[in-house]
Amino acid sequence: MALLERHPDNAEIDTMLQRYEIKPDLVSSLPVIDPNQIDRADFVFHSWGTGASRGNHLGVVGRPNKMSYDYGCPVPMGDVVINLSPNPISRRMTGKKKFGAETSFSMSATVEAGFFKAVALSVSSAFSEAWQSDQVFSDSLDVMVCPRHMSWLEFTPVIRTVESDFVYFFALHHEAIYKARFSGSVNAPGLEGNLGNRLSIRDEPIPNDVAEALEASVPDLRNEASIRRDGETLTLPPAFASLLSAEGRASVKLKLPLDRGHLETGT
Secondary structure, eight states, rough: OOSSEOOOHHHHHHHHHHHOOOGGGGGSSOOOGGGSSSSSSGSHHHHEEOTTSSSSSEEEEEEEEEEEEOOOOOOEEEEEEEOOOSSOEEEEEEEEEEEEOOOOOOHHHHHHHHHHHHHHHHHHHSOOOOOOSOOEEEEEEEEEOOTTEEEEEEOOOOEEEEEEEEEEEEETEEEEEEEEEEEEEEEOOOTTTOOOOOOEEEEEEOOHHHHHHHHHHHHGOOOOOOOEEEEEEHHHHHGGHHHSHHHHHHOOOOEOOOSSOOOOOEO
């Protein structure tokens, strides 16, 4: 069940479609077009010719059906700190993560920019909400890492999903002589009301086999850019969180020790 669900007010969008003799309640019956066949410039509605009232009109108009909010998948954010010592250690963990929009249909990078402009216009009109396709989140926490434990920050964003029809048409004066549509959902980070993203500390004991392999390898570690050593503490890049976690170890085999100064993985 979604955290929040909203239904659109498409009055302004429907008025625009009706102006070009496109019936809003029949949009779902329009022929389907592959969005990759649309020129990226044509995703933004525009007019030319003898003026807006009597000229030619071309573009894509989004008509949303629903917008919902739910938590996305948790992702590691920031380095993984591994404490091999018998004493707890204190670390300030800092992380940054960029999230982009995803669509339920295939779309080339060349048309995405124009398409997301059409999404932003439809969301603004139907829900009176701003739309951002890309967002960067950053945060930091002071963390106490227990002896023979590993810790990292885990970020869970609120994801906004817009389910919509997108009408592509060419109108001569006020009559759409060509009209088609593509439909699907668009996901991107987004907040509304009291909803908030989650930042948590992931803490796990180091499995004995991993600890033994790491301890055996510590003396051989070079000054690798991806691995930092401070006494009996190792700091690894965020990508290793999914490998060292209980879920990751169930699906990925870690090839240790670190005989060449970096972790190798294999299936």
